[in-house]
Amino acid sequence: MDKVSKHAQKSNESYQRLMDAAFKVFGQYGYEKASIDLLAKEAGYTKGTFYLHFKSKEDFFLEFMDHKLSVYKQNFLPLLNSNTTFESIISQGINIFYKLSNEDNWIPLFFEFCSIAVRNENVKERMSIYYREWFKLICMVLEKGKQANKLSANLDLDITSRKIVAVLDGYNLQNSFVSNGYSLDEVEQLIKQILELD
Amino acid sequence: MDKVSKHAQKSNESYQRLMDAAFKVFGQYGYEKASIDLLAKEAGYTKGTFYLHFKSKEDFFLEFMDHKLSVYKQNFLPLLNSNTTFESIISQGINIFYKLSNEDNWIPLFFEFCSIAVRNENVKERMSIYYREWFKLICMVLEKGKQANKLSANLDLDITSRKIVAVLDGYNLQNSFVSNGYSLDEVEQLIKQILELD
Amino acid sequence: MDKVSKHAQKSNESYQRLMDAAFKVFGQYGYEKASIDLLAKEAGYTKGTFYLHFKSKEDFFLEFMDHKLSVYKQNFLPLLNSNTTFESIISQGINIFYKLSNEDNWIPLFFEFCSIAVRNENVKERMSIYYREWFKLICMVLEKGKQANKLSANLDLDITSRKIVAVLDGYNLQNSFVSNGYSLDEVEQLIKQILELD
Amino acid sequence: MDKVSKHAQKSNESYQRLMDAAFKVFGQYGYEKASIDLLAKEAGYTKGTFYLHFKSKEDFFLEFMDHKLSVYKQNFLPLLNSNTTFESIISQGINIFYKLSNEDNWIPLFFEFCSIAVRNENVKERMSIYYREWFKLICMVLEKGKQANKLSANLDLDITSRKIVAVLDGYNLQNSFVSNGYSLDEVEQLIKQILELD
DNA sequence: GATGAATGAGTTTTCATTCAT
DNA sequence: CATGAATGAAAACTCATTCAT
Secondary structure, three states: OOHHHHHHHHHHHHHHHHHHHHHHHHHHHHHHHOOHHHHHHHHOOOHHHHHHHOOOHHHHHHHHHHHHHHHHHHOOHHHHHOOOOHHHHHHHHHHHHHHHHOOOOHHHHHHHHHHHHOOOHHHHHHHHHHHHHHHHHHHHHHHHHHHOOOOOOOOOHHHHHHHHHHHHHHHHHHHHHOOOOOOHHHHHHHHHHHOOOO | OOOHHHHHHOOOHHHHHHHHHHHHHHHHHHHHHOOHHHHHHHHOOOHHHHHHHOOOHHHHHHHHHHHHHHHHHHOOHHHHHOOOOHHHHHHHHHHHHHHHHOOOOHHHHHHHHHHHHOOOHHHHHHHHHHHHHHHHHHHHHHHHHHHOOOOOOOOOHHHHHHHHHHHHHHHHHHHHHOOOOOOHHHHHHHHHHHOOOO | OOHHHHHHHHHHHHHHHHHHHHHHHHHHHHHHHOOHHHHHHHHOOOHHHHHHHOOOHHHHHHHHHHHHHHHHHHOOHHHHHOOOOHHHHHHHHHHHHHHHHOOOOHHHHHHHHHHHHOOOHHHHHHHHHHHHHHHHHHHHHHHHHHHOOOOOOOOOHHHHHHHHHHHHHHHHHHHHHOOOOOOHHHHHHHHHHHOOOO | OOOHHHHHHOOOHHHHHHHHHHHHHHHHHHHHHOOHHHHHHHHOOOHHHHHHHOOOHHHHHHHHHHHHHHHHHHOOHHHHHOOOOHHHHHHHHHHHHHHHHOOOOHHHHHHHHHHHHOOOHHHHHHHHHHHHHHHHHHHHHHHHHHHOOOOOOOOOHHHHHHHHHHHHHHHHHHHHHOOOOOOHHHHHHHHHHHOOOO
């Protein structure tokens, strides 16, 4: 293994470890209270290493956000190639959503994204992209439902996807603060009602 | 007069001015970046005066949150005594929600509440209370629908109120980041679908 | 003594002490290595107090420069109202210059001003003003020489004042690095040669 | 090969490139703000290479100073072997001085040397040597004037050379901050006055 | 020779909080 | 009631230097 690749490998490792640490630290402390010091220490490095990779805290946050939202969405891609029934795909989708939502730090992180986005155009832009991709992905899944004659040909997929996202976001919000809020079963039931599947 | 009894002084002018300033400053800068200096100056006072009324920034934030959420809910109380048709009450409610949501700083502030709540038990407790009261209020409205035979007697009001809140929250979230998201009409249509009014 | 004046008095005192500390600290360490920490400590305060009075290090430096250059020039004002012979006024002026130049920290500070001025437009602007006032003052003194028929009516005072300043600056520069450089007597002799007094 | 013998390696390409970079970078940013990173990059290398050649930033600066001042003086050596009239040699010297002074970065660098010298004995020592050599060189030129009977045999060359250097330094200082300061012609006129040539 | 990852001490700046007036 | 001077802890960011490759 030559010099170059050894250096590159080390660089990659520290980059990755900083990203991983960010998930934990930004989730746990929020953007403002997550210090670079803590972030770096959590990754097993010192501040200096952080600035070797990123030129500022905001820069890093943006990059981390891109990374995190991209990974988040990839979890849903298998739905597009699934061979099971449409109803089953819907259920699976909800389950994946549920699993991801319960990952430590994801919900706090998501609120952080929202909270910063309303004041920072760069972050807002990323949220916007994230939502659009979200809608598109759901539209693609719903399209399969139409092709399988499970959904009415009249159903406006754009609007429907937006409704579904609203219901899921609303569910997460509510469950963060109210124990014994409504259950996943009820989410599924509501989504099926929106899809006129029942 | 000790700090605790300060809660009783809500009629004070300085108290009110600080609350108003908080709505603006916390909304615009977020909790962490809103300095006491700025807060006090916005209210027309200096730091010293702030500490005359509140023992810490967190304390103040908590009291402000109580104040703000309480004022927020009061906007919906007229719905309970309204004499119009049930459908009209629903429409009115959605309109009030829409108007409040578009008030400057409300959405940023709400995200701030969420973002802090997931990490701070005191704030979380308040969010929890807020949501419960929200549910209760909607239940009371829906009860009128049942009495007017507009809603099925079988409809589980607890679950239904939760669904409605989710839809409204989800709508706000989405509209904060995606222009041309779904419209108020669609919200109303979806809520009516949930209520099986159509 | 009322509250206001007590507060104002304290404020004045800390401002003054910070200015005094600056003369010592900037002179001793130079702008870059003079930390706010040290500056404040030298004045008997902490960093926070510094930022109560000045919004940044650069801002402070500019204000300090104004202050210092203004005080510097005031030392020469008595020359304008002196009643002695023109030759004596010239000698006195050179002596004042000599005394000020040998004040601890003045020369280092002056080099600092020069060194920063070439890279910072704000500082350069101040240096430019300083020099122009310098020229003007010398012109006024020389004018007295003309009125007393000690100087040729043909002498161009603008050019002459510039030459004198150059000789004095050059003297200071040289004496900072070379011991046994040329003496004050020689400066006086050279200036008299420029003035065609000999 | 130890660090000390590095002085002998002045023919190295990397050495030369670092020296050239230093002229630019120290001139542009000043000693404190010129980072090794930038210095190395400007020379086409990386930090590591820098430390291969020099043991510290200060060390490098000292060596750079030696190098630069030595190159500076070499520009005047042709004057010693010139065959033209004494007056013409004087004019040539002033012109060389003028040309060098207007080289980008030279004046800022010179102020940097001064500014550091008053606080650093090593740097001061080099400035002292520089000035002494300067005086010596001028004395040698003036000696030619004496031999050609252009200068009075009574003229004290040591003192005269000091005066000339002061005038030149003063000219540079003044022209750095005041546009429309006195002109080269006036410098020449003043120097001739000092030499009693007029 | 040359690279660049990693460090850690140091720098400017902000800000919640206290307290004498 | 109200002020504002003073504090000190903590934050983002910089940079000379080292060293494994």
